[in-house]
Amino acid sequence: MLRNRRSDLVVAYLLTAPFILVYAWLFVWPVVQMVMLTFTDAPLIGDGKAVGFANYERMFKDPVFFKAIWNTSYFVLLTVIPGTAVALGIALMVSRLGGWLQSAVLAAFFLPYILPVTVVYVIWDWLTNVQFGMLQSVLEWVTGRPVNLWRAIPWFMPSVAVITIWWTNGFSILLFLAGLRNIPKDLYEAAALDGATRWQMFSRITWPLIWPITVLCLTIQLILQLKIFDQVYLFATGGRTQATMVLVQYIYEQAFQKNASGYAATIALALFVIVVVFSVLQFQLLRIRGQK
Amino acid sequence: MSGDPTTRDTSQSTALSHLTRSPAGILLTLLTLICAAIWFFPIYWAIITSLRSDQATVQEFGMLPTEPTLSGYIFAIVNSELPIWYLNSTIVSVSVTVLVVFMSACTGFAISQLRFPGRMVLWWTILTSFMVPITALIVNHFIIIAGVKLLNTHIGMILPMLLSPVTVIVYKQFFDGLPKEFREAAVMDGATELQVFLRVFLPMNWGVTTALAIITFIGAWNSFLWPFLVAQDEKMMTVTVGVSAVQDAYGVAYGRVLAGAVLASLPVALAYLFFQRRVTQAITLSAGIKG
Numbered sequence: 001m002l003r004n005r006r007s008d009l010v011v012a013y014l015l016t017a018p019f020i021l022v023y024a025w026l027f028v029w030p031v032v033q034m035v036m037l038t039f040t041d042a043p044l045i046g047d048g049k050a051v052g053f054a055n056y057e058r059m060f061k062d063p064v065f066f067k068a069i070w071n072t073s074y075f076v077l078l079t080v081i082p083g084t085a086v087a088l089g090i091a092l093m094v095s096r097l098g099g100w101l102q103s104a105v106l107a108a109f110f111l112p113y114i115l116p117v118t119v120v121y122v123i124w125d126w127l128t129n130v131q132f133g134m135l136q137s138v139l140e141w142v143t144g145r146p147v148n149l150w151r152a153i154p155w156f157m158p159s160v161a162v163i164t165i166w167w168t169n170g171f172s173i174l175l176f177l178a179g180l181r182n183i184p185k186d187l188y189e190a191a192a193l194d195g196a197t198r199w200q201m202f203s204r205i206t207w208p209l210i211w212p213i214t215v216l217c218l219t220i221q222l223i224l225q226l227k228i229f230d231q232v233y234l235f236a237t238g239g240r241t242q243a244t245m246v247l248v249q250y251i252y253e254q255a256f257q258k259n260a261s262g263y264a265a266t267i268a269l270a271l272f273v274i275v276v277v278f279s280v281l282q283f284q285l286l287r288i289r290g291q292k
Numbered sequence: 293m294s295g296d297p298t299t300r301d302t303s304q305s306t307a308l309s310h311l312t313r314s315p316a317g318i319l320l321t322l323l324t325l326i327c328a329a330i331w332f333f334p335i336y337w338a339i340i341t342s343l344r345s346d347q348a349t350v351q352e353f354g355m356l357p358t359e360p361t362l363s364g365y366i367f368a369i370v371n372s373e374l375p376i377w378y379l380n381s382t383i384v385s386v387s388v389t390v391l392v393v394f395m396s397a398c399t400g401f402a403i404s405q406l407r408f409p410g411r412m413v414l415w416w417t418i419l420t421s422f423m424v425p426i427t428a429l430i431v432n433h434f435i436i437i438a439g440v441k442l443l444n445t446h447i448g449m450i451l452p453m454l455l456s457p458v459t460v461i462v463y464k465q466f467f468d469g470l471p472k473e474f475r476e477a478a479v480m481d482g483a484t485e486l487q488v489f490l491r492v493f494l495p496m497n498w499g500v501t502t503a504l505a506i507i508t509f510i511g512a513w514n515s516f517l518w519p520f521l522v523a524q525d526e527k528m529m530t531v532t533v534g535v536s537a538v539q540d541a542y543g544v545a546y547g548r549v550l551a552g553a554v555l556a557s558l559p560v561a562l563a564y565l566f567f568q569r570r571v572t573q574a575i576t577l578s579a580g581i582k583g
Contacts, residue, residue, distance in 0.1 A: 279423030
């Protein structure tokens with residue numbers, strides 16, 4: 001083949017140059033800078049002096065940091081498995097419909113996913129308003145009195161979790177639907193001819209074949225929910241934020257409210273490590289699946 | 293929940309039709325419709341409330357407004373910075389979409405089809421950044437953007453939003469999957485690599501490009517934390533950030549707040565409703581499964 005190697009190289013670097021510049025400046029450099037910051041007492045803007053491992057020592061003795069880890073884990077627990085289970089249920093319900101009915105029902109379930117988080121916040125803030133919220137009648141029926149979900153600590157995380165499932169589940173629903181569609185129909189036809197019950201079809205055909213998608217949804221959700229910030233921040237404004245602090249929120253508070261970006265970077269690095277560990281795990285899972 | 297298997301076209305299946313037309317099947321369909329209605333209710337209720345006057349929002353609890361009014365919308369447009377926020381959101385989201393899609397297509401093509409020193413390093417950096425929480429870098433992004441005096445500007449808002457490894461990965465995998473003959477034939481005819489990319493590869497995947505563009509646009513329009521940090525005065529806010537600012541300012545005037553919220557979601561909601569299939573495609577592609 002008569003190709004000019006040198007002009008190929010020029011084209012390759014021309015095509016990748018904008019991307020490489022952006023990545024070097026806004027991904028590689030920030031990661032390096034973050035690690036460097038953890039060894040200083042830098043304020044948000046300006047340089048700090050080197051403090052060795054003081055930030056790390058502080059972090060491992062900081063009750064608010066552990067509170068944030070606990071709250072984040074609690075939130076992950078409340079959303080990841082329940083959310084994926086609900087998504088699978090919805091996908092099973094939607095997949096048996098056909099035509100325009102399926103599109104309409106799917107749209108009803110998926111629409112929340114594309115809403116901005118602040119819109120989700122005002123919608124639910126209105127629904128749960130202590131005086132006028134529609135949901136208060138349901139709550140009153142359960143507890144006997146109106147509840148201010150956003151000021152009562154035990155209610156806070158579960159409520160944010162329910163709203164988050166409502167908001168982000170569309171993603172998992174679509175993945176499950178794609179997975180269900182890929183299951184060959186003859187399997188069910190054959191099972192039906194053999195007189196299998198609905199439950200047998202689900203437990204013997206659907207469940208094993210949908211399992212890889214389930215794992216995928218679980219890991220994607222896990223990594224997503226570890227980074228929770230927006231909803232917790234919005235619903236907690238004006239309240240006792242320490243009690244419901246999550247990791248990203250603590251980074252935000254240290255950097256932008258306490259002007260301590262050295263310490264903020266240390267917490268960010270902790271989050272970084274946690275997410276990378278789970279991501280590598282996910283990547284391995286995907287690779288195993290890909291090799292099959 | 294039963295695992296009723298019938299997929300899309302129920303009419304075709306013969307052995308299975310008893311499962312959908314049986315009383316149990318009808319009951320299940322009804323249950324599905326009820327669940328969908330409950331799931332959609334918060335959005336419905338927000339739209340209904342936005343059509344009520346301030347007084348009616350706290351007095352009426354019927355499923356339909358007795359005297360629908362657009363006063364909330366007019367108030368939100370006239371008395372807040374909403375039009376400017378809309379402009380900011382549009383500038384930022386469109387720029388992010390165009391730049392992300394363009395850079396990702398170029399990079400994905402180069403990594404997939406060309407051989408150049410540093411290719412594998414680049415690919416591994418992209419895979420690594422996919423695993424890393426970009427959110428953890430906000431403090432450093434803020435310091436960097438402040439360092440070049442771009443806080444409170446559109447460019448400063450756009451720059452960190454350009455990190456989108458998934459888009460590159462999807463493009464690279466798509467280009468990997470195209471038959472080698474296309475490229476070889478074009479090169480035989482004397483086309484340069486750049487021409488191969490622009491005339492052969494890019495036009496072949498308008499579908500993927502549209503799908504990725506829509507999902508990138510929705511993501512950019514909806515992003516909250518970074519625009520919230522960069523916009524230091526009200527005039528620089530995006531709609532997504534502005535909606536919560538209005539909420540704090542208006543207090544319990546939910547009709548107005550929700551009117552603003554409906555307006556803020558309109559572009560993304562329409563993008564989804566018009567391009568439902570493309571959004572689905574983009575999501576399944578980005579998760580690495582075939583739709």
